[in-house]
Amino acid sequence: MSTILEQKCPCCGGAVEFDVGAQRLKCPFCDTEFDITAMPEDTSNQVEQINWNSQGAQWGAGETDGMSVYACNSCGGEIVADQTTGATSCPYCGNQVVMKGQFSGALKPDLVIPFKLDKKAAKEALKKHISTKKFVPKSFLADNRLEEIKGVYVPHWLFTCDAIGNANYKAKKVKTWSDENYEYTETSYFDVYRSGNIGFDNIPVDGSTKMPDDLMESVEPFDLSQVVDFNTAYLAGYLADKYDVTAEESMPRANERIRQSIIDSFRETVKGYDEVENQGANMNVANGIYKYALYPVWLLNTKWNGENFTFAMNGQTGKFVGNIPTDKKAVTKASLLLGAGIGAVIYGIMWLIELL
Amino acid sequence: MIKKIFAVIIAALICASFVFSASAYTQEYVIDYADKLSSSEIEELDALAEKLEAAYGVTVLFCITEGTGDVTADEFSSGTYGDYTDNENGIIIVHDDWNKAYFTFISGNADKYFSDAAVDSMIDAYDTNESYYGGIYACYELAEEYLENGYSGGYVNDGEPVYAGEADEPKTENEKDGVSIIWLPVSLLIGLLVGFLIINGIASKNKSVKMQENATVYTRPGSMVITGSADNFLYNNVERREKPKQAEKK
Numbered sequence: 001m002s003t004i005l006e007q008k009c010p011c012c013g014g015a016v017e018f019d020v021g022a023q024r025l026k027c028p029f030c031d032t033e034f035d036i037t038a039m040p041e042d043t044s045n046q047v048e049q050i051n052w053n054s055q056g057a058q059w060g061a062g063e064t065d066g067m068s069v070y071a072c073n074s075c076g077g078e079i080v081a082d083q084t085t086g087a088t089s090c091p092y093c094g095n096q097v098v099m100k101g102q103f104s105g106a107l108k109p110d111l112v113i114p115f116k117l118d119k120k121a122a123k124e125a126l127k128k129h130i131s132t133k134k135f136v137p138k139s140f141l142a143d144n145r146l147e148e149i150k151g152v153y154v155p156h157w158l159f160t161c162d163a164i165g166n167a168n169y170k171a172k173k174v175k176t177w178s179d180e181n182y183e184y185t186e187t188s189y190f191d192v193y194r195s196g197n198i199g200f201d202n203i204p205v206d207g208s209t210k211m212p213d214d215l216m217e218s219v220e221p222f223d224l225s226q227v228v229d230f231n232t233a234y235l236a237g238y239l240a241d242k243y244d245v246t247a248e249e250s251m252p253r254a255n256e257r258i259r260q261s262i263i264d265s266f267r268e269t270v271k272g273y274d275e276v277e278n279q280g281a282n283m284n285v286a287n288g289i290y291k292y293a294l295y296p297v298w299l300l301n302t303k304w305n306g307e308n309f310t311f312a313m314n315g316q317t318g319k320f321v322g323n324i325p326t327d328k329k330a331v332t333k334a335s336l337l338l339g340a341g342i343g344a345v346i347y348g349i350m351w352l353i354e355l356l
Numbered sequence: 357m358i359k360k361i362f363a364v365i366i367a368a369l370i371c372a373s374f375v376f377s378a379s380a381y382t383q384e385y386v387i388d389y390a391d392k393l394s395s396s397e398i399e400e401l402d403a404l405a406e407k408l409e410a411a412y413g414v415t416v417l418f419c420i421t422e423g424t425g426d427v428t429a430d431e432f433s434s435g436t437y438g439d440y441t442d443n444e445n446g447i448i449i450v451h452d453d454w455n456k457a458y459f460t461f462i463s464g465n466a467d468k469y470f471s472d473a474a475v476d477s478m479i480d481a482y483d484t485n486e487s488y489y490g491g492i493y494a495c496y497e498l499a500e501e502y503l504e505n506g507y508s509g510g511y512v513n514d515g516e517p518v519y520a521g522e523a524d525e526p527k528t529e530n531e532k533d534g535v536s537i538i539w540l541p542v543s544l545l546i547g548l549l550v551g552f553l554i555i556n557g558i559a560s561k562n563k564s565v566k567m568q569e570n571a572t573v574y575t576r577p578g579s580m581v582i583t584g585s586a587d588n589f590l591y592n593n594v595e596r597r598e599k600p601k602q603a604e605k606k
Contacts, residue, residue, distance in 0.1 A: 322564060
């Protein structure tokens with residue numbers, strides 16, 4: 001069991017929330033605003049956790065694994081969450097609560113990027129995202145309903161390092177010429193080698209197994225110039241998870257991206273060839289450090305035809321991603337129509353050329 | 357009384373002589389300044405030309421001469437045409453036997469029947485024949501064919517129209533056939549392939565969730581330093597391909 005923290009308004013005692021417009025804490029009851037730094041990290045009026053025991057059947061062995069139970073400071077209601085939940089809301093009174101133990105000691109994030117965009121912006125972005133896509137089933141546009149929208153601080157590991165690497169490429173130069181009777185093609189092959197150093201700053205790797213990695217990487221990049229030191233007050237009004245993927249477990253993904261960056265960056269220095277093919281790369285990492293950060297992401301869930309669709313919006317930059325179903329019949333019809341049109345134009349051009 | 361009867365007879369004779377002279381007048385269609393044809397040949401050919409004129413309203417004259425005198429070829433041909441017919445629709449082909457040259461003059465709507473190609477064909481038919489008579493006869497036969505087909509709107513010579521301005525030059529085999537219909541399904545197939553690629557390219561934008569390929573966006577600005585670089589030549593090969601011949605292109 002952990003203790004939970006509520007950010008209370010000093011004026012009226014109501015639960016305050018982080019206001020993205022003002023970038024300050026705001027009491028929704030008396031509209032009083034506070035600086036983040038004005039709020040204490042740990043207050044003395046914390047209510048101790050309360051054990052809630054079932055009066056009926058007891059939890060079986062292993063049934064409560066991965067589950068934590070908290071008591072709401074305001075109403076005393078029971079808040080059941082998984083072990084990685086760091087911030088949520090009370091299902092009874094709606095008060096925003098932060099599981100203090102999830103972000104204390106060694107688990108305390110180094111950095112946080114506060115939300116810059118609110119729920120309304122996320123809804124509008126979803127609407128725009130869907131409306132600008134082609135070949136979306138009409139029933140999806142008509143029946144698709146937003147089931148859930150939540151602002152989540154997603155745990156990320158940020159890797160900074162100097163990469164020392166080398167890459168090999170197979171390159172080709174093609175030269176053609178002709179005389180009266182023949183056309184000649186000379187192909188020259190080269191082995192190209194490049195080595196060097198590249199510095200990387202804050203490569204993010206999703207530290208939560210609950211969040212799909214492809215979804216989190218799709219909303220990148222975040223603007224680290226707006227990052228601030230972690231303060232639990234930023235979590236007020238949002239959900240947050242603590243990491244359940246360690247930095248060590250996240251390193252292979254960071255290394256994979258670094259390796260590909262070395263290949264791609266060194267490739268740009270291989271010039272003067274007609275074709276360049278990557279043959280592999282080696283790398284070592286020096287001066288590597290990592291940080292623990294929370295990134296703001298709006299998650300939107302919709303349901304259509306019994307299938308769930310998850311969309312994500314970068315809570316800082318507004319970049320919106322999410323796969324939308326495609327109407328295969330419409331695609332086939334459009335392909336045939338366009339294809340027939342192009343075919344007719346090609347045939348018409350052949351006639352014109354013939355006539356001219 | 358006798359004087360009156362005599363006067364009536366004289367008047368009747370004068371009128372009859374006018375009628376006779378009018379009915380005895382025959383149009384000349386073949387003008388033989390060079391004396392290459394006999395009178396019977398000329399009569400036969402005139403009869404042929406007269407038949408054409410009666411049937412189609414177009415006069416076809418043929419003139420054989422030895423030189424054009426002091427006038428130009430154009431003046432000679434147009435002048436001769438005007439001298440021998442009042443029909444505004446007609447053609448004259450002049451053969452200058454001395455200079456081995458041919459001139460033509462086409463008047464009125466005769467150009468609807470006799471294109472340049474048609475006139476060339478008629479001259480060829482005349483020129484390749486061994487006798488003058490045979491040549492002119494062949495020429496009139498062709499003229500009848502062109503007049504008939506032009507008159508009825510039909511076609512001759514492998515489907516080619518002979519109207520003036522429409523068949524100035526013999527067309528090539530490709531021009532006659534146009535683009536083969538076999539290219540239509542080929543064009544459609546190419547179109548469908550291109551259409552499929554375009555539409556699927558648009559539809560693929562509905563998928564926006566994917567893993568990042570690299571971390572290039574997190575590269576520290578100006579941090580890349582190349583410390584080693586080598587471009588080693590391995591080998592080369594030369595391929596020679598024969599150029600397609602011009603005929604093969606067609």
